[in-house]
Amino acid sequence: MFLDEIARPDDVRRQNRRLVLATLRRHGLLSRTDIVAQTGLSPSTVSAITTALIAEGIIAESRDGDIIANRRGRPQVALTLSPAVATVATVELALNLVHAVLFDYKGQMIAEEFHRVSTLDAKSDDLIRSICLMLDNLLESRPPNAGRLMHISMGVQGVTDAARATMLWSPITPDSNISFGDALSKRYGVAVAVANDCNMIAEALRWIDPEHYAEDFAAILLSHGIGMGLYLKGKPFLGAHSSAAEFGHMLHVPNGALCRCGRHGCIEAYASDYAILRRTSGQDEKDQPAQDVDAATYNEIANRARTRDGEERAAFRKAGQAIGSGLRSLYSLIDPIPVALVGSGAAVFDLIEDELRDVVSGTSGWGAAQELNIRCYPDEHPLILQGCMMTSLLHLDTQVFAPGDASDTPIKRAI
Amino acid sequence: MFLDEIARPDDVRRQNRRLVLATLRRHGLLSRTDIVAQTGLSPSTVSAITTALIAEGIIAESRDGDIIANRRGRPQVALTLSPAVATVATVELALNLVHAVLFDYKGQMIAEEFHRVSTLDAKSDDLIRSICLMLDNLLESRPPNAGRLMHISMGVQGVTDAARATMLWSPITPDSNISFGDALSKRYGVAVAVANDCNMIAEALRWIDPEHYAEDFAAILLSHGIGMGLYLKGKPFLGAHSSAAEFGHMLHVPNGALCRCGRHGCIEAYASDYAILRRTSGQDEKDQPAQDVDAATYNEIANRARTRDGEERAAFRKAGQAIGSGLRSLYSLIDPIPVALVGSGAAVFDLIEDELRDVVSGTSGWGAAQELNIRCYPDEHPLILQGCMMTSLLHLDTQVFAPGDASDTPIKRAI
DNA sequence: CCTCTTTAATTCGAGGCTCGAAAAAAATAG
């Protein structure tokens, strides 16, 4: 609701449709009366909206799985999102791996495919071709009652321009400025969202634990690289131009260790897995780091750090300092919001926690009283997947199935 | 427009009233036809809204200062905001100084008062008493045709909680947690906004140069302390809890110089005027800094830095590094947005620019191509004043004069 | 087995809103 936007009467219906769809998505199975209670809309309005949604095939009455029987009056009839009204696809692009999944409109997985690709040698066309091949396969093999493909969400490890659905730069491939959005959109005729995997993680967290990850929070991914997904004012913050929130490339030590981005002193150059490896393998911090660190090696180092006080432990301490320094700056800029640490770095939180806390708290000061609000999620992949799925589904809920006039809604042309 | 908000038919009118008021505020004198062109609303709607606004006394036809005559058809009649429908008050609270001003609804200054107060010795009650005294004076002496006081905006040098209209901490006074909002609101019976002066500067910049300071930008105040006002997605970013955006207290050097906030290594501890003075006067960086640095001393140091290469020049270099380091982190988090440097630090930009650029650009990297977008505004006070004024007036435009049903609008009860 | 009670959902009219088309208003041109 901006100051330079004009409001029309049907915007009201649009917004209230969104509201109904959002409550149905959260609660799964709801009677009209429940929707009235949840939303605050009047029964008449809920009736009008739900009959329209049913007529358009977006939601449906679910006779069998009834809510509560054995009550006195007329029984409530449960409503639920129609799984078959649409299919969405998610693509996770990581180092040497592409993971594509199909979901129905209710969020149930339809089909899934993993594919190993040597991303470091792949040109942009190779990547796009791989992805399309996988999607074609998945779409071909899905059951006949599945809905039309209506949205694709990509979570990529790299810097993205969300507005233009483009991957600007990524450590996993030499090509830059890859317009996945354009390519996929042209081929499949649907809208495509391309965002950093951290944005997807944030989206997932908000869905999983809305109590804790409410209006403002950050998801920081500590793995091969270091990224951040930010939620501000209840909306994903995708930066002004690029997808931004490059937590890993905030400055930690001026003219410090060499980062994979080519600059010096970034947080990532101290706290990522390649930074840990570089340090514990006796390399200089100005040396070019390894491009791929396998999990076994990383865990080996972590275990050694846990058992004895040596170079390994020192490396994780350094990492803790770097992350703490970034957190303190983050907290200075946008308040001490809840933070989720995700990925391999979250599995070694015990090794970095002390230093991190020291740096964040500094020494007293007006903002030091509140304690850290940090939670750890060692496995990032389920979160990225779920985040992509929710991105697509919410897009359908709010953008595609929202318009007030049903006449031009894509469902009519679908299936 | 949030996903959990319910829309009602009169919200449409509310939003379109806002739109009309916003265009009138920006352009000053506009015919109904002009408003149609500017907003995209239909002539019928504009007619309906303007007649309502005129009936409520919020806007008025301005017969004399007509727009364009000498044209063929029926002449346009100019509309303008009614100055007399409301008065707003602004209060700027800085070290040893309180500045209070009254404006009419059109934004014209009615009365102004400066007051020297020893803020460093003042308890919260003293400050509140001083402010009330000034406001009482100003309100008493204003012309009889002036509108009722309807809003107060305070810009304070310190950390604020905008939601609770409270000053949490300030370097200018020993008391903390001062609820200026509650006190003034109770006394004058109007809404009160309390924000950091940097937020006010950002508000002013957006008003002064909307082309350049559009959706996303930052205003960084370099004077006694270092603060920042952020605009994100076209809205002032007031942080999650406190007013946040404490650019000056981002971490520059872990365990570094003592900052006035009590912690160590903040940017402010290197780049504020007291940091410059501390360094050039041969003190240790861990020493408690001066509480007040007068402008003459500061200029003296700057001049010496310009004329010869000594400790002074080094101090400004250090300051440039600190600011650059913060900017790089800021750019990492929220993209390279336009930045305004405001205050005494902006007057010595020539002394800090080189180092600042060096640190920001690092050494190449994927985000280094774009050049810095920085403008300087040596005098912060006019900006703070205008920002306070705009905060109050926009509050009236969007919150008070916006509600669709005119019956309960405060104007009816006013005067 | 039939009626009463209770709860759910729909229908209908009132009162908003915006908009397009037509009408009214207020000037200049000839």
Added chain:
DNA sequence: CTATTTTTTTCGAGCCTCGAATTAAAGAGG
């Protein structure tokens, strides 16, 4: 003094939400 031109208002159609009344569909009880 009339025709033309431009601005502004008026009026009806078609949205929207909401409250009240109505209809629908069960269980409870004699």
